[in-house]
Amino acid sequence: MSDAAATSHEPEERYDGPAHVRVDGHRLGVAVRLRGRFEPIDGLFHWWGRLDRSDDLDGLVRSGATVGLETPHGAADGRLSDVDPWGRFRIAGTGRPPF
Secondary structure (H helix, E strand, O other), rough: OOHHHHHOOHHHHHHHHHEEEOOEEEEOOOOOOOEEEEOOOOOEEEEEEEEEHHHHHOOOOOOOOOOEEEEEEEEEEEEEEOOOOOEEEEEEEEEOOOO
16 A cells, blocks of 8 residues: 555535524524534544524524534534624534535
8 A cells, every 4th residue: 555545534525505504493594614524533423614694593592502404415413603703603513414
């Protein structure tokens, strides 16, 4: 096996597109940018990304909330964290991703 083959990694998984956030009986449309990868240290798939700014979402949740996230490819729960200067929440989860 060559050195290049021994050190190469699988490409990261990604999804950029429309999604729905489920929180407190509401289902809100948002655009998302999600990435993910398998982490061999803990044996889990970790996914993360940003939700585009949404005034409706801002009125329903705060950083630290757990929300459902649905894309055309699947659904998963994720935890919201920091809001960037453009008003976009960061979201992260482990296990089967919503993409």
